[in-house]
Amino acid sequence: MRQWMYAAILMICGMTITSCSENKVTEKAVCGTIDSTDVAGEAPEAVKAIMQGDVDSTLCETTLNDAENGIRVLSLITCGNDVSAEGYGIIVCRNGVKTMFPNIRHGRMPQARYDAEDGVLWFVGGDAEGTGVQTDRLYKLRFDDKSNATVVTSIAPYDMQQELIKRLSYSISGEQIVLYTNHVPTDTMTNTVSDMGGFDDDALWIGEQLTYDIDGKSPVVKFTPGVKFVTGLVLTYDDTPTLSARVNLDDNGTFTIE
Structure with missing residues (x-):
C-alpha cells in the first residue's frame, strides 16, 4: 500500500513538472529597424x-x-x-x-x-x-x-530605438503576442492576419513608427511595434497598440525614459 502511494506521488510530481516545463514562457527581445544614427543625412x-x-x-x-x-x-x-x-x-x-x-x-x-x-x-x-x-x-x-x-x-531615432529595446520583450502563444516592459506583461495582442505564413522567428520590431508628442511639459515618445511574418517584406500594424513613454533630455544630450 505504501509503495503504491509513493509511486502515485512520484507520478503526480512528474506530471506537474512536465506541465510547468511545457507552459514555460519564452521572452524574446524586440528588434530594431533603424541601423544608423544619421538617418536624414544632409540637406540638398x-x-x-x-x-x-x-x-x-x-x-x-x-x-x-x-x-x-x-x-x-x-x-x-x-x-x-x-x-x-x-x-x-x-x-x-x-x-x-x-x-x-x-x-x-x-x-x-x-x-x-x-x-x-x-x-x-x-x-x-x-x-x-x-x-x-x-x-x-x-x-x-x-x-x-x-x-x-x-x-x-x-x-537620434536610432538612439531612442535602442533605449526602448533595452526594456521591451515579447512572447508568442498561438496567435497571441504578449508584450513585456522590463519583463512585466503590459499588453496582449491577438493576431488577425492569416495569409502571411505565420510569425517570423523575429516577429516584433520597432523603429518604423516612432514619433513625439510635445504638447505637455515634457516630450512623450510614441511608438508602434510592427509584426513580421514569414512571407512579405513589410511589417504589419493591424493588431498592435501604440505605446508611449515620457522623455527627460538634459542639455548634455543624456536622456531617460519613464
Missing part, C-alpha cells in the same frame, strides 16, 4: 544655398507662431523655381532675429513648442517618412541674449 545643395540669405517667407510654411513670446518657426517648402526643399530647412525667428538651420529635416509633419518657463524650444522633425513609416527626431533649442537660436542637443 539648393536648400543650403538659399538659406545663406534672407529667405522669402512665402517659400515656407509656419510650424509655430508664438506671438506671446515673439517666436516663429518656419519650415522651408520650396527653394523657388519649382525646386523642392525635400523636407529640409527650418528658420527660427525671435524678436526679428532669424536663425537658419538648413540641415534640420522638418519632413511632412513638423511640430514646435516654446517652453517659456525653461527657455526651451522643442522641435520635432521627420528623419524618415513613407508608406507606413514615420520616424522622428527630437530637437532641443535655446536662445542667447541676442535672440539667436542654437540646437543644444537632439535624440
Whole structure:
C-alpha cells in the first residue's frame, strides 16, 4: 500500500513538472529597424544655398507662431523655381532675429513648442517618412541674449530605438503576442492576419513608427511595434497598440525614459 502511494506521488510530481516545463514562457527581445544614427543625412545643395540669405517667407510654411513670446518657426517648402526643399530647412525667428538651420529635416509633419518657463524650444522633425513609416527626431533649442537660436542637443531615432529595446520583450502563444516592459506583461495582442505564413522567428520590431508628442511639459515618445511574418517584406500594424513613454533630455544630450 505504501509503495503504491509513493509511486502515485512520484507520478503526480512528474506530471506537474512536465506541465510547468511545457507552459514555460519564452521572452524574446524586440528588434530594431533603424541601423544608423544619421538617418536624414544632409540637406540638398539648393536648400543650403538659399538659406545663406534672407529667405522669402512665402517659400515656407509656419510650424509655430508664438506671438506671446515673439517666436516663429518656419519650415522651408520650396527653394523657388519649382525646386523642392525635400523636407529640409527650418528658420527660427525671435524678436526679428532669424536663425537658419538648413540641415534640420522638418519632413511632412513638423511640430514646435516654446517652453517659456525653461527657455526651451522643442522641435520635432521627420528623419524618415513613407508608406507606413514615420520616424522622428527630437530637437532641443535655446536662445542667447541676442535672440539667436542654437540646437543644444537632439535624440537620434536610432538612439531612442535602442533605449526602448533595452526594456521591451515579447512572447508568442498561438496567435497571441504578449508584450513585456522590463519583463512585466503590459499588453496582449491577438493576431488577425492569416495569409502571411505565420510569425517570423523575429516577429516584433520597432523603429518604423516612432514619433513625439510635445504638447505637455515634457516630450512623450510614441511608438508602434510592427509584426513580421514569414512571407512579405513589410511589417504589419493591424493588431498592435501604440505605446508611449515620457522623455527627460538634459542639455548634455543624456536622456531617460519613464
